[in-house]
Amino acid sequence: MSDFEEARDTILMGTVREETISEVEKKITAYHEAGHALVAWSLPGTDPIHKVSITPRGMAMGVTQLLPEEDRHYYPKKYLMNRLSVALAGRVAEKIVFDDVSSGAQNDLKEATSLAEKMVSQWGMSDKVGPLNLGRGEEHPFLGRELALPKRYSEEMAWLMDQEIRELMDRAETEADQILKTNRKALDNLAGALIKEEVLERDAVERIIKESK
Amino acid sequence: MSDFEEARDTILMGTVREETISEVEKKITAYHEAGHALVAWSLPGTDPIHKVSITPRGMAMGVTQLLPEEDRHYYPKKYLMNRLSVALAGRVAEKIVFDDVSSGAQNDLKEATSLAEKMVSQWGMSDKVGPLNLGRGEEHPFLGRELALPKRYSEEMAWLMDQEIRELMDRAETEADQILKTNRKALDNLAGALIKEEVLERDAVERIIKESK
Amino acid sequence: MSDFEEARDTILMGTVREETISEVEKKITAYHEAGHALVAWSLPGTDPIHKVSITPRGMAMGVTQLLPEEDRHYYPKKYLMNRLSVALAGRVAEKIVFDDVSSGAQNDLKEATSLAEKMVSQWGMSDKVGPLNLGRGEEHPFLGRELALPKRYSEEMAWLMDQEIRELMDRAETEADQILKTNRKALDNLAGALIKEEVLERDAVERIIKESK
Amino acid sequence: MSDFEEARDTILMGTVREETISEVEKKITAYHEAGHALVAWSLPGTDPIHKVSITPRGMAMGVTQLLPEEDRHYYPKKYLMNRLSVALAGRVAEKIVFDDVSSGAQNDLKEATSLAEKMVSQWGMSDKVGPLNLGRGEEHPFLGRELALPKRYSEEMAWLMDQEIRELMDRAETEADQILKTNRKALDNLAGALIKEEVLERDAVERIIKESK
Amino acid sequence: MSDFEEARDTILMGTVREETISEVEKKITAYHEAGHALVAWSLPGTDPIHKVSITPRGMAMGVTQLLPEEDRHYYPKKYLMNRLSVALAGRVAEKIVFDDVSSGAQNDLKEATSLAEKMVSQWGMSDKVGPLNLGRGEEHPFLGRELALPKRYSEEMAWLMDQEIRELMDRAETEADQILKTNRKALDNLAGALIKEEVLERDAVERIIKESK
């Protein structure tokens, strides 16, 4: 593991080590995607993994693809909690391995925050907010762009929702953290395989995880 | 009932059981619509049931149709409280049977919240807010879309209304919950019949409920 | 009066009794308009009644017309308090007779709230707000619609005004309530006559009230 | 004075007395304008009276004209306090004589509130707000109408300004009240002369006030 | 000084004394500009005086011109504090001499408030707000006018900034007050010379101040 300690230091040091930025970033990406994949695999009821890749494409440095869910119409709260954990798992992996978080999780956080916002304010999944659909986060098209609807609830209610959204995110992060720490060896092996192979299909992911037990 | 425990677990597990997602979702829909129908039937003064269906149409997975109310001009508070209970009953049924809530109740919550908002802020039906019409939720057309009117009340008043809207929703949910738990057998039988028949007319609904006593 | 108890139950039960919705709504309308008329007649200084009718026209189920006030330029606070009581009297009559309020009072509440808002925030008629014209409720034309002016007072002041508006409405409602309860016989007789005749001219209204003493 | 008690009751009673609304409103207008004139005459440094009239013109039922101030560039705080008192004096006179206030003071209140707002928020005349120009009440032209500028101060500051504006208005009202009560005979005589003559020039006003001592 | 006591009373009395408004206003203007000039001269590091004039031009009744600063790129906090004191000095002089403040300081207050706002919210010069640039007071061009940017900070932060802006203004006002009271003779002499000469060049200002010691 000293190899990864080195990676951690290198990323913080910039280019002063013998590794280049792009070598370091490849390691971060590998751990980030391995985090997503391992938590997705571990949680019951999550959509199955299709492929994990650390080949940069567009803005994304890597991607963990789950099987399409086009024929699902109900998203139960327990299923959604799992989605939050999977979304945060890349960032949690960075934290565990490199003892730091990076700006690279911006989109994961954005999607997860938006999902938690819907759970709390549109789907009645917070006991503190209750069975209300307050439409927070809903948007209407206007002059060719999406326009947020004016809020119809009080500041107190907005704060209550903020706290509940935070609560869901914290719970999801804790779950991801426990899974990744408990399965650290699988995490390292997945990341290592990704660095070597760049792409792992579903079967390879499952095999590596099972062999790491 | 072990059949339904199985359904509950399957929905949480995704496709890892022998049932497909669509089989599981059919069960959820059946219970959801059975909840609407049973509460509508049980509350005095509610518009009578016309038909209950779990045939998907457009975005909706099912529908419980009540008889049209086109010739009604007064909506008494007691009648409206019943409407809230009927609207929330699908979600309550999901909670009772599957021990979880899903995103599928989004539109029910939206309509019920909007109705409770009108009761509190336009029809003077909250003792705490008093006999005021503060116009919350009213909209004006502007540049081809509905534009929320600027609010003319304070944040404190907005919070008071939020609490009262929440209070109405909680009371309606509790009522639905009591009816469905008291008549669990009727709920199961209605859901079972819906899974088998997909559509139940008014007479069938009434017969099943009466035979379940 | 058992006739009216029946009406009250029927309206809550929908169509399950032998009376149709429209028969029940006619009774509610009759009491609603009788309430307006009786309070208008009872308060000193109110504009005199012209006609009371329960013939539906457009959105309105009935109407109580007071004599035009086109040559009045000063609206003293005492006169305006009476107007608030008259406006709320229809809803108060529903509450007394049917032990419920309905959405039918929406426009009464809207006009009364708007009047109370002007009293408090434009005409200096609240001791707590003081002799200020803060322009709340004023509107400017803009792009073909009325546009609320941006508020120039604080949230604290908005809340103070909300409380004072509420206070005026409560006082007016209490006054209507006392008049209608004290003259319950006149209320019943006016409503009964309206159900029979559909329209009552000023003289008929006065005669019925005087005969009910 | 029993004549005025009658006027007071008549206005509250509407047309049920032998006086018509327009006769009553003439009396109110006479007292309202007499109030403005008497306070303007009594306060040192106020612009001198030009003419007082109770001939209705446009929206206005009467007018008290002060001599033009076109060559004044500095408005000292003491001078402005007097202006506030003069502006509120019509309403105060109504209150003293008829024991009620009316909507007729709307424009007086609007101008006085706007002036007090400038004193507090643009001219640094409140010790609690301090020597700041926060621009509250300033407007910019935009798309052919005056558009309020977005506020650049906090809600706390807005509330502080509201309280100071209220404080200035209260102080001005108290001053008008003391002058009118101390000179009640002059007030009655001015109002009486206005009812008879409809218009009083400066000399007549001064003579009546001096003869009433 | 009895001459100035007379001026003070006259301005408050309007035209009832033997002096005309324009004679009184000339005195006020003279003291106002003398205040600016004396404080500008007294504070180290302030840009040097170019000319002081009480000849009305456009909206302005007088002007104190400092030498241009076109080649300065850094505005140190101490230099800016001096600018605030100079800006407030005209109003402070009015207060000291006439025991009143007038609307004539509106532009001084506006410029000083805007400068203090920048110091606190854009240049990190408040210890309580800290080294942040929160952009308050910044504007963007939009549809041909300056449009305030939407605020990105909380109400609490806005209130903190309001208090700090107030604090800077108070400190600057106190400084001007001390300078003018300590040098009252120079203030009177400068004002007297301005009334006589209407315009004073830099040398004359310096000579009068030095001769007043």
Next chain:
Amino acid sequence: MSDFEEARDTILMGTVREETISEVEKKITAYHEAGHALVAWSLPGTDPIHKVSITPRGMAMGVTQLLPEEDRHYYPKKYLMNRLSVALAGRVAEKIVFDDVSSGAQNDLKEATSLAEKMVSQWGMSDKVGPLNLGRGEEHPFLGRELALPKRYSEEMAWLMDQEIRELMDRAETEADQILKTNRKALDNLAGALIKEEVLERDAVERIIKESK
């Protein structure tokens, strides 16, 4: 160092000393850029210095260029904290040397505040705000300009973010302060060299710093 004490006094005194404003401003610029460069050099993992210059260009009086980072995709929190320290170092150097801060740091503060805002509200780097992406500071194009998105969080959350942004800025400022005070000799030497040479390449900066130990 008496030379710099003189500079400090001169800048506060304006042109009353023998140095011109532009000579003084050159000294300030030299210390400002030396501050950026010294902190950038001292912190591990910061992008390496390319060039430091005090030749005015456009609005800027000087510039410290770091090597481009175009191939970096992850910005770890520790790296970003260093960027904040470097950004604030110019202002900190002014404070240490001249015992004052100036408006010249406006852009440094703006960039640093904006970065800290992203860290707290988009990248989940504040433990108090948690792993949320609340989109504060995000902008959308609209009618040809960037339009801030409407906020979706409460005032309480906005205040929490303000405090965390402040916290990051304070920590960064403290770090810069410690580095510059510990290496005061290097700071003076860098500034001195800049005044003489106007531009320093990377090698010269490193040599001067090392020779100052």
